[in-house]
Amino acid sequence: MEITEVRMFLKEGSDKKLKAFATVTFDNCFVVRDMKVIDGNKGLFVAMPSRKEREICSKCGHKNIVRSKYCNQCGGSLESFQKLPSQDVTTRRSEHRDIAHPITLECREYIQKKVLEEYQSEKQKGEQSSSSDQNNNSGINSQLV
Ligand SMILES: [Zn+2]
Numbered sequence: 656m657e658i659t660e661v662r663m664f665l666k667e668g669s670d671k672k673l674k675a676f677a678t679v680t681f682d683n684c685f686v687v688r689d690m691k692v693i694d695g696n697k698g699l700f701v702a703m704p705s706r707k708e709r710e711i712c713s714k715c716g717h718k719n720i721v722r723s724k725y726c727n728q729c730g731g732s733l734e735s736f737q738k739l740p741s742q743d744v745t746t747r748r749s750e751h752r753d754i755a756h757p758i759t760l761e762c763r764e765y766i767q768k769k770v771l772e773e774y775q776s777e778k779q780k781g782e783q784s785s786s787s788d789q790n791n792n793s794g795i796n797s798q799l800v
Pocket residue numbers: 712713714715716717726727728729730731
């Protein structure tokens with residue numbers, strides 16, 4: 656397996672730990688979006704795409720944040736929360752779950768190396784370019800807030 660393309664979307668803003676999003680193509684035929692470049696305590700690393708777990712209301716279908724007891728939309732109690740077997744408690748505690756991730760250390764290091772290389776080169780390009788890029792970035796940031 657080989658990484659054939661990395662697309663980098665720099666995100667310098669209020670969240671200083673999140674540096675960029677990456678879209679990674681494997682073997683010219685499989686794409687994984689929303690990998691993240693994070694500036695952690697031990698330096699830059701790549702986080703796999705993840706999704707926030709949601710508590711779906713059985714009455715109206717509204718997606719509530721995890722551990723909600725009542726629906727944000729209709730006020731009904733989220734019964735699924737109480738009915739769950741206790742063995743599921745640990746998995747439900749984490750609000751983010753990886754959508755795709757490497758299962759070997761070798762693969763993880765390979766992806767990380769390729770993504771961080773692309774991040775560094777994009778960052779250099781960004782520092783050289785005009786201020787119009789910065790305007791775009793601030794627009795994205797305000798949408799997220
Ligand atoms: Zn509801």
